[in-house]
Amino acid sequence: MPNQSQKRTTRRQFIAQAAGTAIAGVLTASASARETKKPNVLFFMSDDMRVELGCYGSHFRAQTPNLDALAQQGVRFDRNFCQFPLCNPSRASLLTGQVPLDTKVLGNRTNFRDTRPDLTSLPQLFREQGYVTARTGKIFHGGYDDPKAWTVGGSDVSIAAIEAASEQSDEDTQGKYHQHREIIPSQSVPPPPAGIPVSKTQDARAAHSDEILILDGDGGEHPENRVAETAIGYLRTYRDQPFFIGCGFSKPHSPPTAPQRFFDLYDPAKLELTPDFAAWPTVPSGFPKAAIRPRNADLFIGRGASTTEAKEVIRAYLASISWVDWNLGRVIHELDALGLRDNTIIVFVADHGYQLGEKGKWSKAGSLFEMGTRVPLIIHDPRAAGNGQTSTRLVQSLDIYPTLVELCGLSRPSSGLQGASLTPLLHRPQSTWKRPAFSLWSEDGKTIHGVAVRQDHWRYVEFGADGKNGSMLFNEQSDPLEMHNLAEDSGHTGIRDELSKLTAAYRDRTRLA
Secondary structure, X not given: OOOHHHHHHHXXXXXXXXXXXXXXXXXXXXXXXXXXXXXXXXEEEEEOOOOOOHHHOOOOOOOOHHHHHHHHHOEEEEEEEOOOOOHHHHHHHHHHOOOHHHHOOOOOOOOHHHHOOOOOOHXXXXXXXXXXXXXXXXXXXXXXXXXXXXXXXXXOOOHHHHHHHHHHHHHHHHOOOOEEEEXXXXXXXXXXXXXXOOOOOOXXXXXXXXXXXXXXXXXXXXXXXXXXHHHHHHHHHOOOOOEEEEEEEEEEOOOOEEEHHHHOOOOHHHOOXXXXXXXXXXOOOOOOHHHOOOOOOOOOOOOOOOHHHHHHHHHHHHHHHHHHHHHHHHHHHHHHHOOOHHHEEEEEEEOOOOOOOEOOOOOOOOOOOHHHHEOOEEEEOOOOOOOOOEEXXXXXXXXXXXXXXHHOOOOOOOOOOOOOOOHHHHHOOOOOOXXXXXXXXXXXXXXXXXXXXXXXXXXXXXXXHHHOOOEEEEEOOOOOOOOOOOOOOHHHHHHHHHHHHHHHHHHHOOOOO
């Protein structure tokens, strides 16, 4: 029999063991809770931002330290393509997981809720499955929002109207930020090519299409800054529950706007224009006429751009990008300060690309070139094995919706999703991935005028059914500036015919798998 001392020792051991078991149980439960807690989503969008970021090897040496840091922490997708080079169709596709042919949104004046009321938007799905969904800034197109999508921040009133009224109120009555307009003095340019319309009497938009807005200080309470500050407020408010926060910046959309200190980052005299820069919209020899619209839609509308003017506007575009980068950095800094990074998936994407004077084009509308449809995409999921790496696989903005559904363990919407989850590439960025990327264009919002397909290192574009209005074929490895159209080259008939079949299938199928 054990003596009294041994009994006391045994009792102490028992109590210690029991306490240890209890503590271990609490720790295990806590760890389990952390493991099963739904991941948050911080979803950033930018407007009109082409792959002009430092981490993407910016031709103009854009300074984007916060986005560069995010790319180092997550997975940067080097070849991501939007489905339509225009705001509303691109955003409707990305946010519903459907190609533009199926959203039936082919222009900026169509609401997907009118054409496809059955669709479940990305933030709507998160809301329906227990998340707080909060919007700040431009997520859906500026003329529309999706009231079903948001717990807070949504509106059935035009976002553009709200922001315009807000800007007017702040600038004219409250004086919460100050800006001055700078018109670059006109300089002589060569005469336009035949068939290029020249504006003799300009409408209001054309008259201000070479306008630059410079803000004092950090921009005060400019709506672009308030987008970031509202997102910071959401993080603080909803930190203890699963959230999907959509944070949409409107820049670098025209007019190029930024505080002076971001302009000071760039010397226009040191900017080098691309070899295919042209003063006016110019269809290069051997290219179909449909490749370049005769009139620009955003900048230098109805007028030519001298090299000096071009560099000043590019400088302003870069300053706008750096301003977006600064605001995004403020939001991520708050995420870190609140200790939320380890359970938050961060996505950064732009709605479409942009041309900055390449072939005389100053916009995105109608551009089925690489710069019009290739957009930055960075995803940081703290659990991803591929973090810190770059994926060179061809992906589409259409793939973002199914990716977030899988990463967050959500049930897929009944309407289905047409993209492919990028989860395998988040873990192994160079995994085998054999999916082409498609983009299309419509001039009238009703008719398909052009379809582009990107496969391997080839880009093929067909204008009109069966290419009746011409086609373009580029080898993006040897000709990244797309200077040589190989569509009529007899040595490339095989690849042209193969890609032509893909564009025909994309155009004609009602629904893609």
